[in-house]
Amino acid sequence: MVTCRFGGTDGFRLELLDHDDLVVVRTRRRGTRHETAPLGRRSREAGGRLSALFGLPDVGVDVYAAPTGAARELADIIHTDPEVRFAGRGLRDPSGAPVVYTENVFVKFADDASADHCERVLAGAGLTVKRTLGYARGAYFVAAPEGTGPAVFDLAEELLDRDDVDLCHPELIREPSHRAAFPHQWHLGPVTVDGRSVDAHANVVAAWQTTRGEGTTICVIDDGFDIDHREFSSDGKIVAPRSASPPRSGDPRPGHGNHHGTACAGVACADGVGEASGVAPAARLMPIRLVSGLGSQDEADAFVWAADHGADIISCSWGPRDGRWWDPSDPLHDQVVPLPDSTRLAIDHAVRNGRGGRGCVVVWAAGNGAESVDNDGYASNEQVIAVAACNDRGEQSAYSDHGEAIWCCFPSSDGHESLTPGIWTTDRRGRDGYNPGDSSLGDERGDYTNSFGGTSSACPGAAGVAALILATAPELTWSEVKDVIRVSARRIDDTPGEYDERGHSKRYGYGRVDAKAAVAEAASRAAAGRTRSDDPEAGEPEPPLVPA
Template sequence: MEEVNFGKKHSHSFFLQKSQELIAVRSQAGKKLASALCCEQAHQAIGDSERVMHIEDADVQVFKLPPDSDLSKRKALLRELPDVRFAASVLVDPLTQEPVLYTENIFLKFTDQLTPTQCLVTLNELGMTIKQQVPYAANAFFVHNKDCHGTDVCSLTLKLLEREDIEYCHPEILRQGQRRAIHDNQWHLKKTTVTYQAQIDASANVEAAHEFAQGLGVVIAVIDDAIDIDHPEFAGPGKIVGAQNFDRRNSKQGPRPKNALERHGTAAAGVACANGQVGASGVAPRARLMPLKLTKPLGARAEADAFFWAADNGADIISCSWGPAEGHWADPTDPRHTQTFPLAASTRLAIEYAATKGRNGKGCVIFFGAGNGNESVDNDGYSSHPMVIAVGACNDQSRRSAYSDFGKALWCCFPSGDQPHPDPKFKPATSIPQTRGVRTTDLSGKFADSSNGAFTDLFSGTSSACPGAAGVAALVLGVNPMLDRQAVRQILADCCDKIGHADDGPLGHYDLNGHSHYYGHGRLNALRAVHLALERL
């Protein structure tokens, strides 16, 4: 077992074990792994294996070997290939057996009392080479020790953490993330008759709020897989600001998608701030969009860099419809339901930088989708961070969406879809009628769907709820830009409609503070939020 602890201040140790059936392979710099693995020797090593993970930016692939394979022999075969940088064993989470990759980069933060010179001297004494001095925390660095290889980096960081002058120290741990997704039809924005069949009155009352505010002057940063910034709903002078791609291999194309699979961010951005001039309006159609492409695994150095970039380049609001992998919403026996996911120290500090230093000290308002596992959001280090607003999903019947995560950290809900899983072996506890998703932007241009054009009616999950809530915050700041982060957070609690259903049970009940485990403070009411913001002028 290898132990990892992210730091003393937010101490959370977790243990990883070496897998006997997984092997990680990485290409040499400037080489393509796919080409390197085309030869006969590579076929002998992994030709009968299943690829279970691919980190494109670093060109690392993880393969699952057949039972009773000789792991050492296969690694040796791969290491002989000239274009293979390394072939190594893989650490896994003991609970779920999911792969957890690590690099030999170390995140290290000294206590604030040390001077910059003392930090540099100590790093030199420890044999550390600086790869990056991070800008979002004092005395913090990504470093590398040339004499430390493989899993030795885990024991080294634990030993360093015992020093009184070091506050955080851990390897760069990479885990596979998960996107939070499962016009007249925009039922989530207004009371409407959908496709001339059914009248729906379960919206966030956004259309009425547009009489007073549409997000003018507010910048919403959407951190996601890619954003189609050429979409007609994101057109117009000044609509796109601060665009950035944090993936090295495709940085020149900006945040644009490189294939038709990278469509999640476009849909999320549309929910937040699409112009509404062609086929779908965002909650805050006059807000500006800061599209930030991030496809690296959770915990990567670039993840923290994205939050710092957003805060330092003028974002008022940050929307993140992604997070740790979760259990199947309808399978109560899935072990991932009880898995805790701690936040890397680098990401934690970057989030706290954005929440306290952004907007000239008033703080960026940061949203995360609560998750789609029908499990406790309190186990998710991203959504449950106290400076984050965790957003759940409610459906077109004013009930919690069956998949939506719940718990103490859930702050509010926003309308989204509720699609029961078609697999017959998964039976929900109660009968859940199938409900509709949200209409928003989809890929345009060469990646557009021929049947739906550049729009979709199927966006769902807390992936959709999160940017919806971010859009409501943009309406609030549009009418009262002097509000700080905490004031916006409180307005979003005070504006909510207390929705629920008799079948919800105790978790659906609202306590004396107006909070429910299923709904947070309830479903956002955009008109009431704008009125509350105006009252504070």
């Protein structure tokens, strides 16, 4: 067993176990092993006893399940192959989920430590600075010598025990889960589908009488974006595009099988010139491609890029792997996944410094495991808006997570007994996306899908409403936007005991987002001068209380 600590010496201690049943393989070339690295006969035979779990193609890493007790033997064989840079055993967290450690470490020194001192300490520990991290004082992303292996955990613990080090942990990477579970845009306003009235919307069409999100920028961090789609073609629509994962560049277009980001972006801010409108169609889109594993430094860098390049809202429809929502015995339901300090401080940077100090509004998909969101360090972070999913009957979507951290819900697909296939939104064009060109799955060209869903869809929907709020009252702080959503949300499924004395439900938060009411509340606050900028002596307002 190895351990590491998130949040400093007194923070959350994560224990990772070696069951001798996981093999991690890193090739000498990026991409998956099967696609790019032809292995020798012995390695292929050893690999034949492995079952692929997931891959991290940007760093050439694949994770495999091995017969229990055989991981060491098989890893040793594969490690000798000239095409393999490293093969070793993998670790699992207490829920059994695989966790990959790298030989990289996040370190944050005390604020009063000089750069010279920090670099001497790192050099003395045998660490090489890969880069300084400007979003936190005294923060570094460093590399241990190749071959350090699991000793990187001891190295990080020794650094954290120093009086001049505030935070330190190895870079731990998990399989990211895109939060989609399983016609036309019933989530925006009342419609009739197949002769049936569907009235479970977020009151978006009515809000468009006031604003369509002009002057705002929604950043969507996801697996890639078809930025050449006609719904993202209006003048100035795309701003500061970025690939945070290798090859790092200004091109956020998706790779093979990466359909999720295009659908999420469409829900948030598609132009509506073809067959799909986003919640905030006049908002700009900042697309950031992120296909690195959960917990990577690339993940943290994406938030810094967004905040430093003008994002108003940041939408994240991903997080820890979900348990099977239909299977209460799935051990993943009980997994606790902490938010890495590297990513937490990057979100802090966005909330503290984004929008000229008013703070980026960060919106997060709650998850699709029908489990407690409070175990998810990402969505339960008090600085984000955790969005659950409700269905086309005005009830909780069967898969949607629950808990104290849920702030609101937004219409999405359901796990069963739905009146509609899901949410109609943009898809990768042609045969590349969810819809290969089948009118039963969207349009005949394959440019739109009719069945996007999960909290993956709910999150960018709420992000679009945040854009409508800021277009109406741009001086609001991030915490004020969060509070506007709270007070304007509409209770649904209001049975006795569903909402507590604060008006909070563990399934719906403060209720289903109501875009028209939210815009009206924002306009009222702006007219009354209840924003930070109108009283420079007042300082930052207290954030609204997170349900506790």
